[in-house]
Amino acid sequence: MSCEPWQCAEVAATKKANPITKPEVAVALIKRAVHPILIVGSNATDRYMEGRQLIDYLIDFARASKVPVVATAHMVNEFLKRGFEPAAFMSAMDIGNRLADPEWQGLDGKGHPDTALFVGLPFYMEANILSGLMHFAPELKTITLDNMYHPHASWSYPNTTLEDWAKNLTVMTQKFEGGN
């Protein structure tokens, strides 16, 4: 487990993500959130762990945690194929831009998200959006559920193996009511 940026040159400056040392930390952060959202990118079908695709783990987690999902790129199609309807689908830039707008009242119009979970975008693209939010949405807590350390998030898992990643996502799902 290493808290070095997964892509070596994506170094942080004066602010660096807190490491999520165990999945319970992430769960506590999410349970504390009033308006959390989960943003899922196009790598969700490219990453396999223990014979399952990342998207399948995320559907389990979203169902258990009830965190609304925003599917970016064409991922809505992949969710729908699996019988899961995301709360919204839009481009990664659009959701990033909305999160940076303090007046935006969220997907349901009930309040600006206070916690945004990111997972499965191309590393560099996710890093850029997280950097934008670090600077222009300082009140927003950003958490990545990837197995790659993202220095510009508020909280990030360290670089971890696929096996540990699968374990982390499974534990997170189980810690929510409705998780198996």
Next chain:
Amino acid sequence: MTTKNVRMKIDEMKTSTGLIKNLEISIGKVVDDSWTEPMGPTPMPSLTTLRDWDMKLLNRYKPFYMPACDLCCLCTYGKCDLTAGKRGACGIDMAGQSSRIVLLACCIGAATHAAHSRHMVHHLIEKYGRRYPLDIGGLNIKVEAPITRLVCGIKPATLGDLEEVLEYAEQQITQALAVAHTGQEGNNLDFESKAFHAGMIDHIALEVGDIAQVSTLGFPKAEPEAPLVSLGIGTVDITKPVIMCIGHNVIPSVGIIDFMKDNSLTEKLEVVGLCCTAHDITRYYNRGRIVGPISWQLRFIRGGFADVVVLDEQCVRSDAFDEARKVHAPVIAASEKNCMGFKNRTDDDTDEIVSDLVSGKAAGVLILDPEKVGEVAVRVAQQVAPIRKKLKNLPSLDEIMQQAKTCRQCNICQRSCPQDLKLPQAIKAAGEGNLAPLTDLYEYCIGCGRCEEACPIKLNIHSYIIKAGEKFMMEETNYCRVGRGAVQDVEIRNVGSPIVLGEIPGILAVVGCSNYPKGGKDVYDICREFASRRYIVVTSGCSAMSAGSYKNAEGKTLYEEFSGEFTAGGVLNVGSCVANAHIAGAAIKVANIFAKRPLRGNYEEIADYIHNRLGAVGLAWGAYSQKAAAIAAGFWRLGIPVLVGPHGSKYRRMLLGREDKKEDWEVYDARTGDKVNVGPAPEHLFQTVETKEEAMVTIAKLCIRPNDTWKGRSIKLSHYIDLSKRLYGTMPTDIDLFVRTTADIPMTMKDEIIKLLEEKGWKETVIPDPTLLPRMIRKMKE
């Protein structure tokens, strides 16, 4: 108003008072105002002339910044930490700093194109004279320089006229660059406005460069059916001496080709090009070959195909010489902007230079005389080729498998790879005798070589990929259409009405570099999808090459499958980077030729027309450079949206509209002065998309314009909905924002959409004569 220098030169004249020799008189400038079109309001705009227009766009398409660095390190007050709202010692905040970097990128890009064009114009004037007439399409083109006419209010007729245009461009680039100095601009939107200005200037520079070379060098002149040219390393006859030219400025390549023609050597040697020089070589010489996009320099140099490497300017790898030396290929640097540390041999004896390069006494030379470049390159290639052909350049498969066994599986190669390619697994498999995973990476690798730089035991990982993919490389035998140059006036007349009314659903310009997220096939797929849907597809630069690098089920490349005409279902390659001017030029000509809007110095009105009526979208799927940023900025100021692939998010700033903010989408109805809500059309001005599927849906949506007739809107919506359903598996959720009357609804989807509209509480609205400019309102409401 056109101005011209008057110069008179007398070599020898006998008079009653004596003999006069070499007399040269210059009497400055005289006004030539033979162009009867009245001057518009903004000829040769300064930094702030079009600021109001920029702000209209920037208030609708607000910047979303994604800083690549939290610090500012540009002055000695710093480093300053600008994180999360902090200001630096000079007072700048992160929004200001981010927009300042955008401006810097656009200035670098504009300066690069202006310097390229300046070099060519200077050289061509020296060769052909100032009075050499500009001709980019004969009788088929009356509006020869739409951008120049629009921005400068000048109608250039000769090569010499282009100097005045360049003087203006150079002056404006200096002004814009000065803005980036500490203690100048502080407001981010003002920085952005100046970035737009730099982009507009960039387009002028592009236009000057291409019309100069098209006019003088015998390139295709706006030819829809320009010939097809071989594309791919597999098309090169490597049994002959091969000269490989890399870069963008064709002048040294012209020297090479001319020398070959003059000495009847065209069948004896191969001249091939990488990147835009390749396009322009093939525009000049029908035996030229396009090897491929610029990102694959390492691939082609290391492959050892080139017996001589000639470097001109722009996008040339800084280590091109080191790489060429490894394969014993002599290098000739031919541009003042890219001297490579070589000794300047321009004034040396040609025999001596040839001898030094052939013997290895000099591995590289700088020659700034294109004719001398030509002779040296050809003679050296002929002499070194027989020796070089015996050399082995890439590691053997056995060597790869042996070396791969030493890999420590530290992952640092993958963590340094921009594509996050699974290199450790591929190398591990190679060590176990299975090269298939390495071969699979060939298509996705962008050829940067960062993996090797990072490897702690210095494995030649990129060479392994090339060798493993060698079979694919040698099978690259495709076709590209030679860059045709401009779009004819008659083509504009033919499609003006259906484009503006929306019946041709859009113009898609697929341009720019090859920093693709998953190989070049995405470019082909996107082009083919939209050409099949009867959009007009325009290509240029490296994207034009990638578009031609794949075949359909019948074995035909895109350029064989579709016509090169600027019409529905056409796929046009306009040419090299500088030929991008013809894409902006075509948009401007629609406003001028079809809609009869005055062009001369009338920027705002033309941009307003294009933004509200012309369903054009740029896609730079692999954009990487500052030049691409400047080109994009020129399109932004014209109100044309630009999409970039995922790596384009590294440009650090998007210009995004908000479809959920209804108040952002009002225009004036020029007929009445009423404000009309037209919905998010187009939704964004600069946007990163993540996958080709997302690109396709977004392109269809971004072609929607307020001016669409009900028939046009219906066609555009049917494409948007069809692509959404196919690629997203669902109906778009924002259809209600684009339906103005029930007549807009595609016939086959009427019931489904009306139900959706009812659920959303949709209300019918009018189709306005849209404008963002109050002065365009013909009758103000009382």
